[in-house]
Amino acid sequence: MNGTRAGVRVRNVFFARLMVSMAAALLFSLPQAAFQPAAAQEKTDRVGAMAFDIPAQSLASALNAFGRQSGLQVSLAAATSRGVTSMAIKGSYTPEQALAALLRGTDVRHSITPEGTAIVTPKHVSPLVTGSVEDGSTTLQQVTVEGDGVGQGDVGEVNITAKDFERKNPANLQDVFREEPSVKVGSSLPMSQKVYVNGIEETNLAVTIDGSRQNNKVFHHNATTLIDPALLNAVSVDEGVAPADAGPGALAGAIAYETKDARDLLDGDGFGGFVNSTYNSNGGVFGTGVSAYGLHQGFEYLGYFNFSKGSEFSDGNGDKMPGTRSNLLSGLGKVAYEFESGDRIELSHESIKDAAPRPFRANMLNTDGAKPWEPVIRDYRLDRNNTVFTYTDETLEGWWDPKLVLAYGTTDVATTVYPKPGTGPVSYEIEGLTSTFNGKFENRFHTGIGTVTAGVDFYSDRAELDDLYEPGTEKAQNVGAYVQARLEPFDRTRLSFGGRADQQWFTGTGGQEFDNAGLSGNISGEYDIIESFLTAKAGYSHVWSGIPLAENFIMNPAWTYDPKPEPTTSNNYNVGLAATYNGFTLEGSIFRTDMENARYARYANAYTAREVESEGYSIAAGYEWTDGFVRVKYVDIDTLIDGQPADSDTGTYLTTPVGKIITLTAAHTFADYGLTVGGDIEFAPKYDKLPKAPAGEPDYKPYEAYKVVNAYVEYKPESHKNLTLRADVKNIFNEVYSDRATYGQEFGVVDPLHQPGRSFIVSLRATF
DSSP: OOHHHHHHHHHHHHHHHHHHHHHHHHHSSSSSGSSSSOOOOOOOGGGEEEEEEEOOOHHHHHHHHHHHOOOOEEETTTTTTTOOOOOOOOEOOOOHHHHHHHHTTTSSEOOOOTTSSEEEETTTOOOOEEEEOGGGGGEEEOOOOOOTTTSSOOOSSSOOOOHHHHHOSSHHHHTTTOOOOTTEOOSSSSOOOOOEEEEEEESSEEEETTEEOOOOOOOTTSSSSOOGGEEEEEEEEEESOOOHHHHOOOOOOOEEEEEHHHHHHSSEEEEEEEEEEEEEEEEEEEEEEEEEHHHHHHEEEEEEEEEEEEOOOBBBTSBBOOOOOOEEEEEEEEEEEEOOOOOEEEEEEEEEEOOOOOOOTEEEEEESSSSSOOOOOEEEEEEEEEEEEEEESSOSSSOEEEEEEEEEEEEEEEEEEETTTTTSSSSSEEEEEEEEEEEEEEEEEEEEEEEEEEEEEEEEEEEEEOOOSOOOOEEEEEEEEEEEEEEOOTTTTTEEEEEEEHHHHHHEETEEEEEEEEEEEEEEEEEETTTTTTTEEEEEEEEEOOOOOOOOOOOOOOOOOOOOOOOOEEEEEEEEEEEEEETEEEEEEEEEEEEEEEEEEETEEEEHHHHHHHHEEEEEEEEEETEEEEEEEEEEEEEEEEEEOOOOOTTTTTOOOOOOEEEEEEEEEGGGGEEEEEEEEEEEOOOOOOOOTTSSSOOOBBBOOEEEEEEEEEOOTTTTTTTTEEEESSSOOOOOOOOTTTTTOOOEEEEEOOOSSSSEEEEEEEEO
């Protein structure tokens, strides 16, 4: 068996290197002219009206379609498209009219050079102007094409935009991802919510906040990345196959969180702010957020402060859930300056703190295995901080689009330990701390057929336990180099391919040192079988991730690391089809992730190698019209550990059972009245693909089916456009359930956390 696995690993590495080599050969075999900064080409024969049919979608994908249908070269400013959704257009337009209609309602501007290059930039960017043309576009002097790689050949992407955040009004990460059945969030308590992508826990993904790597393996009963959605502007998820520039450790994909920015809230120089207040009837939770921001002659600032307080919530039976009080404090501060040269520097700090009595095992209520002398509820504190320095060059140049990121982040968990009576002090505080110092420098080369990003990155991660009797520390440092190309080399074809090389130095609790190096590669693409109608997608990645840190609260200074830890690797596959027609969309995909040498650590054993598998398929359909949409999504995910169905305990920091999930979402805006109504439904059928219980223990219980319905109405009065009134009803039919990804539902000895019962939420937002 071991020989077979070794053979599989050799073949996988060989295949990955072969794919990367072939991709590189393709890149450098393309005509040399394609890699010169894009030369202006005469497009005067395309200024008349022509037929366009582009459904609403991510801005990057929509602009790709616009470029194909108009024949114009499209230039997209770096980071402009991330988290932005275009409008749908269909009919006969000039290119200027089509581009203006496509960008209506977004916070970006468009420009077209006399030679026929369409340029899309944030509204704060002021290109060189020589004259104006119809529909608010601007004619530019000849400039070098620049662009953003987002949406060019990358597959398996989930993008949650600023407009999605406005529509959802999320209170926690479950609300953020509630319309995406492939992304599940376990637990009803924010400080213990964990994100799973296609069933794989986020600790096996490259997770960043404003470009800063996250290292949050603190306590397996806690949240992995606690974040306040009120601070977020957009989220993007690469499911399975992730590009090389997503960062190290992208074993099963990547999640990138982006916080609000003054440039997202203002069109130009000026200042503003908003106040948002919320009341939730279930637990009597009050929340208030206050923000102020401004832009002035290149200087930018933003400050945001948010807090919520309330009592314990009740489940669908009306039973109080102990340890679920709300006591959340979060904040975001940003300052930036853009010099006349176009050089821009930004310093941001984001922080969140949860401090309230909680269950010691905060992702469940209680367990029969708890020590009888311990209180079920005890004081708890989780404090996470993230500081990021970013440098970019905002000028429009084809060969020079640099980005420098330096970041430092910490997650601190403190609670109280109660030793057995007579063995020591009555109680004492125990504290776990993870930290990361990380950064990257990269440059994006813009060519006539796409972009090539090349860079280097590093991290220095630390996990330590401050314990009265047995403190322990693990450390890991990594240096990587990467290249990722996103090209449109042929008509109707978009490719994304790249690779990275990493060197890691790992230090165990006793000072043991392990040095390892490895290669990763990825290739994915899209091909329009029928232009503007049917697109085929496929992707593959092989990822080398080094040795992961263990969590703080099981840290053991006596670990011997025998047998020698091996680096974790993975292989990801994704194949799908997508069709669009007159506002209708239909897509389906199959996916698979295989992880080898996944670390499973416990206090008694530093390292056990696990093989983790996730496979399944998804289907999605929808229809969008001018003022609304309806979407239905379905996934079926099976997760295995060492060839057996996974359970939520053995799957800690690895995976969790998921099964079948169906979501239905709809919304419509009555524009004449400033009124929007919407809602969503999640249905999870019964799931019983569970392993056999250990000898002498009762059989595992199946995961019960549930159906939860949410609805909302939002009103923006015409006479007071700075006000937004909203009312939500969550769990309308008072369903008694635990979200599918919540820990412990299959064990008879565990009382899992239930979701809140029917909740009425009212909110008021005022901007100035």
